[in-house]
Amino acid sequence: MAFLPMTKLIVKNLFTRPVTERYPFVPKKYYPGTRGKVLIEVEKCIFCGICQRRCPTAAIGVSKEKKSWDIERMRCISCNLCVEVCPKKCLALDVKYSAAAGGLQKEEFHA
Amino acid sequence: MSGRTIIPFGPQHPVLPEPIHLDLVVEDEKVIEAIPRIGFIHRGLERLVEKKDFIDFVYVAERICGICSFIHGMTYCLAVEEVMKIEVPARAQYLRIVWSELSRIHSHLLWLGLTADAFGFESLFMQSWRLRELILDIIEETTGGRVIFGSAKVGGVRRDISAEKMQEIVKKLRSYQKEMDDIGKVFLGDLTVQHRLRGVGVLSTASAKALGAVGPMLRASGVSSDIRMMGYSSYGTLDFAPIVEQDADCYARCKVRIRELDQSVGLIESAASKMIDGPIDVKVTGTPNGEFFARSEQPRGEVIYYAKGNGTKFLQRMRVRTPTFANITPLLETLKGCQLADVPVIVLTIDPCISCAER
Numbered sequence: 095m096a097f098l099p100m101t102k103l104i105v106k107n108l109f110t111r112p113v114t115e116r117y118p119f120v121p122k123k124y125y126p127g128t129r130g131k132v133l134i135e136v137e138k139c140i141f142c143g144i145c146q147r148r149c150p151t152a153a154i155g156v157s158k159e160k161k162s163w164d165i166e167r168m169r170c171i172s173c174n175l176c177v178e179v180c181p182k183k184c185l186a187l188d189v190k191y192s193a194a195a196g197g198l199q200k201e202e203f204h205a
Numbered sequence: 206m207s208g209r210t211i212i213p214f215g216p217q218h219p220v221l222p223e224p225i226h227l228d229l230v231v232e233d234e235k236v237i238e239a240i241p242r243i244g245f246i247h248r249g250l251e252r253l254v255e256k257k258d259f260i261d262f263v264y265v266a267e268r269i270c271g272i273c274s275f276i277h278g279m280t281y282c283l284a285v286e287e288v289m290k291i292e293v294p295a296r297a298q299y300l301r302i303v304w305s306e307l308s309r310i311h312s313h314l315l316w317l318g319l320t321a322d323a324f325g326f327e328s329l330f331m332q333s334w335r336l337r338e339l340i341l342d343i344i345e346e347t348t349g350g351r352v353i354f355g356s357a358k359v360g361g362v363r364r365d366i367s368a369e370k371m372q373e374i375v376k377k378l379r380s381y382q383k384e385m386d387d388i389g390k391v392f393l394g395d396l397t398v399q400h401r402l403r404g405v406g407v408l409s410t411a412s413a414k415a416l417g418a419v420g421p422m423l424r425a426s427g428v429s430s431d432i433r434m435m436g437y438s439s440y441g442t443l444d445f446a447p448i449v450e451q452d453a454d455c456y457a458r459c460k461v462r463i464r465e466l467d468q469s470v471g472l473i474e475s476a477a478s479k480m481i482d483g484p485i486d487v488k489v490t491g492t493p494n495g496e497f498f499a500r501s502e503q504p505r506g507e508v509i510y511y512a513k514g515n516g517t518k519f520l521q522r523m524r525v526r527t528p529t530f531a532n533i534t535p536l537l538e539t540l541k542g543c544q545l546a547d548v549p550v551i552v553l554t555i556d557p558c559i560s561c562a563e564r
């Protein structure tokens with residue numbers, strides 16, 4: 095049985111910097127593939143509604159008449175499905191998450 | 206001779222990550238019997254299968270559990286793929302192994318931290334979670350999510366890992382392995398830790414088998430059973446053996462998990478070396494018609510997915526038997542006759558994941 099096996103870790107800990115990042119003084123590092131919030135280039139959108147039908151959480155709303163596309167950010171689970179199915183490739187996932195919000199709010203985009 | 210008292214344990218308790226309620230019948234400090242009550246976080250996810258098309262349902266399956274998310278999604282895919290007779294490309298199968306083992310490592314590190322916290326060893330808890338963070342970084346880099354990978358899909362996987370990245374991951378994991386060893390030494394060698402774990406919560410081999418224990422709980426009771434040995438998703442091509450311990454107490458369960466950390470790193474290494482270039486998914490056409498039971502090994506034990514399709518794009522029935530659910534009965538057995546102060550540690554050694562047990 096080792097004698098006080100934790101000592102090594104504790105001593106090492108005393109002489110190293112904190113492993114946590116000092117956010118917000120040090121900005122958060124994102125990976126290129128991180129799934130954050132959904133972005134839309136609404137000029138390219140043809141309002142076909144495929145993204146609306148496929149979204150697992152029903153976060154997207156599309157209206158052909160009004161030429162509008164909306165999303166409830168708090169519903170979206172950043173699954174990437176809408177990005178994959180969009181025929182015009184006008185959706186993309188940002189690496190940054192959407193900001194915290196106090197409820198379900200629609201964010202609308204118009205062509 | 207004193208009378209019996211009932212002490213409620215949970216659903217809110219400092220050691221419990223998730224709500225489960227136990228009525229502990231105690232005589233002095235000794236637990237005579239434990240009566241469980243679950244169902245605090247039932248979400249009705251199995252029923253949702255009738256409203257979500259079978260391809261999109263993998264997102265729901267992944268969200269059954271926040272820790273073994275990938276393996277849940279993957280097992281669902283295995284079931285549907287078998288029903289639809291889809292052959293998953295070899296590269297995708299190895300990628301699935303890599304992600305499964307990464308989730309095993311992060312889950313076990315999480316468990317080690319929680320257990321250290323349960324017996325009051327705060328710095329050990331922090332150290333375990335520091336390591337887990339490094340694994341989560343690898344996961345985020347390769348899948349885009351830290352907890353919900355979102356990389357399994359019917360017919361393959363969604364993302365690829367390039368050969369260089371894979372090399373880098375293996376190298377990183379090897380260096381973390383040394384740090385995991387250091388932590389493992391504390392868990393297995395420290396006197397105070399041994400004092401809390403040795404001889405506590407013994408589950409005999411016979412009762413482990415009779416009560417249907419799964420995963421590390423079963424293997425710590427001396428039963429050599431690991432669903433990965435069945436060879437799903439190319440596990441059959443890798444060389445490994447179930448990790449078995451004989452002592453059947455909390456210490457043995459801890460040891461099984463610590464040894465599995467090493468094993469998982471080894472499995473990722475060999476999966477990386479076998480990975481051949483090729484497609485990562487196949488196109489899925491048609492709808493599932495038929496039924497299948499898919500089984501896989503999660504960090505907590507065997508999970509079973511039953512899927513039944515009727516030729517439409519909505520499955521008719523989906524059923525999940527999660528490892529925690531199977532381990533609750535053995536847990537009640539181990540609680541019999543233990544000291545009240547040991548209850549938190551014993552409850553934690555089944556690695557309870559209640560929200561997946563209740564779905």
Ligand code: SF4
Pocket residue numbers: 138139140141142143144145146156163179180181182183184185
């Ligand atoms: S699928 Fe693409 S083109 Fe169609 S409505 Fe959605 S964003 Fe617009």
Ligand code: SF4
Pocket residue numbers: 132148149150151152153154165169170171172173174175176177
């Ligand atoms: S990322 Fe997923 S949840 Fe979010 S809007 Fe797209 S389909 Fe819906």
